[in-house]
Amino acid sequence: MEPARPARGHRAVPHTADVRIEAWAPRREECVAEAVTALVETFADTSGAAPGAETGFTVPAAADPDLLVGVLDEVIFRLETEGTLPLEVRVTAAPDGGLRVRWRGTDTDAVEPVGAVPKAVSLHELRFGPDRGGWSCALTLDV
Template sequence: MRDRHDRGMDRGHRAVPHTADVRIEAWAPEREGCLAEAVAALVETFADTTDATPDGETTVGLPAGDDTGLLVGLLDEVIFRLETEGTLPLVTEAQTVDGGLRVRWRTVDADAVELVGAVELVGAVPKAVSLHGLRFGRDDTGWSCVVTVDV
């Protein structure tokens, strides 16, 4: 993820081209920030939420596990809540609790706001997180991850 150094960015995310899927990269100085950036990257692959305003809040707890398991669990939770509740996280705050995570999302109802144009679908809605090529860990400048998402 040399690109972040080129731009002088300590925290961020991006989608990169990948055959038939979507690949996201995220980085931040701390693990929790990298997880929040990964959520933002996932949402941006299929929705433009620029004009959306949060209308709800959700707290999610993920049990203790290894770092990649927490990343996959968090992104799977985004996909699950989109499918079952029609909600999208606009702001993600993650906190380590007993080896697991407590995540607070400020959300928007994707179904309701689509009617007024605040959320626009711009890509294929994700179906699952792929374990192939998954990376998440600490490097010389902080935390980074690379995730392939099945669409």
């Protein structure tokens, strides 16, 4: 028998060439935040990093899978262009149906690399929506 999963969490799962992550939480926004944390953990050990100033962005209203991809694409974009990554993530619903993302982050040189840096979110086999007792997602990161 498989042990019960916690109410909120994430994990990397085996995949042939790229990186596949799963995340789950009671609410849609919490699930997105877990997916962001899972993305970061695929390539960086953040345990020794201290969170800096808060920053944020908004993803406009769209279908739920598109919202998830929009958030993760922004994380990857900021990683590539600013050399920053999130440590503490908070996602809330925006009035227009989109998502507001706030995070306290750090520079990439403050973390220990542990894997290949993601280049994009694959739309192939992307899943995000309600499930038993909450929300879950599964997606592949191109590295």
